[in-house]
Amino acid sequence: MSEISEHKILFGWEEIKKSLLTCIWFMFLTFPIMVIQVNTIHRTVEWRWERLFFVGAGAFLLSFLWRYMIRRKEAGIKREETAQNTHQDLLQRLLSNPRFSRPALAVAVLFFLTFPLVFSLYQIDIMTTALIYVVVALGLNIVVGLAGLLDLGYVAFFAVGAYTYALLNVHFQLGFWICLPIGGALGFLFGVLLGFPVLRLRGDYLAIVTLGFGEIIRLVLENWNEFSFGPSGIANIPRPGFMGMDLALHQNHTYIYYLMVGLTVFTIFVVRRLQDSRIGRAWTALREDEIACQAMGINKTRTKLSAFAIGATWAGMGGVVFAAKTTFINPASFTIWESVIILCCVVLGGMGSIIGVVAGALVLKLLPEYFRAFSEYRMLVFGTVLVLMMVFRPSGLISSVRRVYRFEGRNKLEGQP
Amino acid sequence: MDLEYFFELFLGGLTRGSIYALIALGYTMVYGIVELINFAHGEIYMIGAFTGLIVAGLLTLLGWPALAILVIASIAAMIYSCAYGWTMEKIAYKPLRKAPRLSALISAIGMSLFLQNYVLLAQTPDFLPFPNLIPEFDFLEPIEHIARSSEILIYAVTAVVMVTLTLLIKFTRMGKAMRATSQDREMAMLVGVNVNRVISMTFILGSATAALGGVLIASHIGQINYYIGFLAGIKAFVAAVLGGIGSMPGAVIGSLVLGWSESFFTGYISSDYEDVFAFLFLVVILIFRPSGILGRKESDKV
Amino acid sequence: MKAVLTVTQLTKTFGGLHALDGVDLTIGRNEIVALIGPNGAGKTTLFNCLTGVYIPTGGSVEITSPEGHTTRLNGLKPDKVTSLGMARTFQNIRLFQNMTVLENVMIGRHCRMHAGIPGAILRNARTRREEKAVIDDSYRILENFQLDRYVNEFAKNLPYGAQRRLEIARAMATEPFLLLLDEPAAGMNAQETKDLDDLIVRLRNKEEISILLIEHDMKLVTSLSDRIFVVDYGRKIAEGTPAEVCCNPVVIKAYLGEEIDA
Ligand SMILES: Nc1ncnc2c1ncn2[C@@H]1O[C@H](COP(=O)(O)OP(=O)(O)O)[C@@H](O)[C@H]1O
Numbered sequence A: 001m002s003e004i005s006e007h008k009i010l011f012g013w014e015e016i017k018k019s020l021l022t023c024i025w026f027m028f029l030t031f032p033i034m035v036i037q038v039n040t041i042h043r044t045v046e047w048r049w050e051r052l053f054f055v056g057a058g059a060f061l062l063s064f065l066w067r068y069m070i071r072r073k074e075a076g077i078k079r080e081e082t083a084q085n086t087h088q089d090l091l092q093r094l095l096s097n098p099r100f101s102r103p104a105l106a107v108a109v110l111f112f113l114t115f116p117l118v119f120s121l122y123q124i125d126i127m128t129t130a131l132i133y134v135v136v137a138l139g140l141n142i143v144v145g146l147a148g149l150l151d152l153g154y155v156a157f158f159a160v161g162a163y164t165y166a167l168l169n170v171h172f173q174l175g176f177w178i179c180l181p182i183g184g185a186l187g188f189l190f191g192v193l194l195g196f197p198v199l200r201l202r203g204d205y206l207a208i209v210t211l212g213f214g215e216i217i218r219l220v221l222e223n224w225n226e227f228s229f230g231p232s233g234i235a236n237i238p239r240p241g242f243m244g245m246d247l248a249l250h251q252n253h254t255y256i257y258y259l260m261v262g263l264t265v266f267t268i269f270v271v272r273r274l275q276d277s278r279i280g281r282a283w284t285a286l287r288e289d290e291i292a293c294q295a296m297g298i299n300k301t302r303t304k305l306s307a308f309a310i311g312a313t314w315a316g317m318g319g320v321v322f323a324a325k326t327t328f329i330n331p332a333s334f335t336i337w338e339s340v341i342i343l344c345c346v347v348l349g350g351m352g353s354i355i356g357v358v359a360g361a362l363v364l365k366l367l368p369e370y371f372r373a374f375s376e377y378r379m380l381v382f383g384t385v386l387v388l389m390m391v392f393r394p395s396g397l398i399s400s401v402r403r404v405y406r407f408e409g410r411n412k413l414e415g416q417p
Numbered sequence B: 001m002d003l004e005y006f007f008e009l010f011l012g013g014l015t016r017g018s019i020y021a022l023i024a025l026g027y028t029m030v031y032g033i034v035e036l037i038n039f040a041h042g043e044i045y046m047i048g049a050f051t052g053l054i055v056a057g058l059l060t061l062l063g064w065p066a067l068a069i070l071v072i073a074s075i076a077a078m079i080y081s082c083a084y085g086w087t088m089e090k091i092a093y094k095p096l097r098k099a100p101r102l103s104a105l106i107s108a109i110g111m112s113l114f115l116q117n118y119v120l121l122a123q124t125p126d127f128l129p130f131p132n133l134i135p136e137f138d139f140l141e142p143i144e145h146i147a148r149s150s151e152i153l154i155y156a157v158t159a160v161v162m163v164t165l166t167l168l169i170k171f172t173r174m175g176k177a178m179r180a181t182s183q184d185r186e187m188a189m190l191v192g193v194n195v196n197r198v199i200s201m202t203f204i205l206g207s208a209t210a211a212l213g214g215v216l217i218a219s220h221i222g223q224i225n226y227y228i229g230f231l232a233g234i235k236a237f238v239a240a241v242l243g244g245i246g247s248m249p250g251a252v253i254g255s256l257v258l259g260w261s262e263s264f265f266t267g268y269i270s271s272d273y274e275d276v277f278a279f280l281f282l283v284v285i286l287i288f289r290p291s292g293i294l295g296r297k298e299s300d301k302v
Numbered sequence C: 001m002k003a004v005l006t007v008t009q010l011t012k013t014f015g016g017l018h019a020l021d022g023v024d025l026t027i028g029r030n031e032i033v034a035l036i037g038p039n040g041a042g043k044t045t046l047f048n049c050l051t052g053v054y055i056p057t058g059g060s061v062e063i064t065s066p067e068g069h070t071t072r073l074n075g076l077k078p079d080k081v082t083s084l085g086m087a088r089t090f091q092n093i094r095l096f097q098n099m100t101v102l103e104n105v106m107i108g109r110h111c112r113m114h115a116g117i118p119g120a121i122l123r124n125a126r127t128r129r130e131e132k133a134v135i136d137d138s139y140r141i142l143e144n145f146q147l148d149r150y151v152n153e154f155a156k157n158l159p160y161g162a163q164r165r166l167e168i169a170r171a172m173a174t175e176p177f178l179l180l181l182d183e184p185a186a187g188m189n190a191q192e193t194k195d196l197d198d199l200i201v202r203l204r205n206k207e208e209i210s211i212l213l214i215e216h217d218m219k220l221v222t223s224l225s226d227r228i229f230v231v232d233y234g235r236k237i238a239e240g241t242p243a244e245v246c247c248n249p250v251v252i253k254a255y256l257g258e259e260i261d262a
């Protein structure tokens, strides 16, 4: 019964009329920008009518989907309001079931360990870059996902790390392994310095101020030639050596790859532990309700600052590896949109969820590499992802789950993750 | 000090300030009513400029007179920016009315990224020359080297827009509904204000003024690309906050102050660090006086 | 009687509005004191000034711990106030909605714990011991409040009465010697109010704490409190035992037109 009525709602005449209107509206909306291309120098006009057709057809079909999704979302909200148990979806149930998650983990480990043996140099490179994003996104996840602070200048700390290695190497010939902790430490320091004045601001203002700081750092790097070599950047940054040996190109890429795998594992380890600790709980509580959080005796400034600075530490370390891997850096790699892409990884995967963020970063970094067609529309897709995720699935593809504690009988306690 | 140079900078600042004001009005109205930093507002301005360019380009090829082109291009730009602003609200913000504020902000950022790249892909990544539509007025000849006619037009339009908007908000039914909604949305709804319409109207008004700003500055400077909205948007936001976000006179005062500061800074101190200066301004204002010049100090009720 | 809280000439203004206007108040050890008054009288504002959410415009707030340390609270941050031993609940429930019931209480234990970031990462013996203790303690608190069957439930999914109780449980987890309750019975049915009555008495007797409570339910107030303060328009207009206050003409006048729930 209900199914029939649902179909009727979906494909009834009313619905088709609505979609037709949407279709016409979008054809009107996109008409000048999609169709007309004026060349004022050569005094020519190009009319690209065929595009209008695609827009119309797309809008017509998507508007059904849109309304269906909105309706589902509203029904979902109602369900959540009445249900006692929070409903978990299939993916979550699978992941929390050890019969599935253990083998899955084993396969993942095997895959990442044997990756360089199976795939080409080019593939290894791509995967290394993706892993850098995983690490950096996990860092941002602490700030945005756990503590609920929207940091739009996050990439600045990434730049701090990259320039730390590049400059220390140019001026003092310091090696990669010394610079890695220094980059992390400087990330932390900058996190504290920038975080301190801004963290008492309300959420949306905080986002804009961090954006401002991020852009200031980039613009300074661009303009202060004596310090940073300006827009042309720094080239010939050495790749990391292996116990003093210089490695051949292939070996070297493999080496950086394993290094990144190691760093990723380390990051996941640390974030997991932080998440499930006194500090991690305080971060989440702060995200939920600042005033109640303070009333529970949690120091707001210190807690926020710790999240901000620890997130920045990981960006700093990621930056060092980034500089070592690409061997060339310039300020153009650190625009606000880079922060937005990292944010996109976190949002897509699921704020606060480690597996989610790892998956999000891998998907968003690997897809454009393997689908060339996609790569042109990369940023367009990122923008769409941000909007759609917020509208339909703010908790991300794999939403975070709270830890469940088991208590067997009175006073016999056992915590189980 | 060289007085003429000073005047040049002063008028340059006024020009910038006027354009910021046209954009900042949209920011401040939207914030006043839905408490959202409409990050994509700069993109609406950019789309206005692009639509203006396309229409102006077409009409130029048809050999129409410059002034007519200017008027038609402006109207087209306003219509299209309104349409985009309205649609954007329906897609990216309306479903998020009850969501946390940060969700709406993230959605706005996504919208901004989308619109930039939409124009980049559908048009071009390069700068496009904007036809010069504003004739040099004869009576301006003596001061031509300080203020061009396009600048005079910008001042005039901004002033007219300001006055019109103020009257609209003060005296029309819709204006009253807008003020009521910004005071207390729930209450406004209870007394029968159609809040959805008010919000749509806010986006439409804001988009229209931004589009005007887009066409004017584009024909003044002479070129545009898909990215002009970002920086202009951020700066207008700074101006809105500086004046006290939510306050319309505040937005204008803030814009003028920012315009002049920028102009004098680049003229007397350093032009390399022009944008750094704007962002520093942003950071300093938000940290030390987030309530702005005319804004009320907010305190959350517990 | 030794005072645990001494408020003298407390004043708070919002623009031209005198939300609090020279309020004096003392609470003794192990005492239950009720604060009543019409809506908008300034009761919640008083709580906010005591706990550091608002900075008072004038006057002073002092607390004396059971060990006899007296601290002036003016200008201290809310978290500092809580760690000194004064905890509160909120009129409009402010739980951490998307955290579990147990985690809500664990957050209450935060200020009595010590593990920092290195401890969290290294998870050394001390941190592990502390974590185990905090889970243990929190569970016991939940048992005391009959909330143990909800341990892993999200706070937002609890029935209303249970949410109110959880807020008190969470406040108690901070080990206060003075507890401020802002309209704890609001929205409760008769049975729930009765349970709350028992709960508060039990708290006072077992944990030996003092309680300051804002409440409109006069039956609850008279049955619970040792003394009652009445405020109106930011001023204290009467104080005394329940019997004294109830027949005080000034109080009756203040409530005129305003219904007293019986
Ligand atoms: N943050 C604030 N800003 C302005 N006015 C406030 C604020 N908090 C409370 N007030 C005002 O102070 C008065 C007392 O409020 P409150 O303490 O909440 O009363 P109640 O006794 O009902 O708890 C009210 O008039 C209220 O509007």
Ligand SMILES: [Mg+2]
Binding pocket: C043, C044, C045, C091
């Ligand atoms: Mg109250």
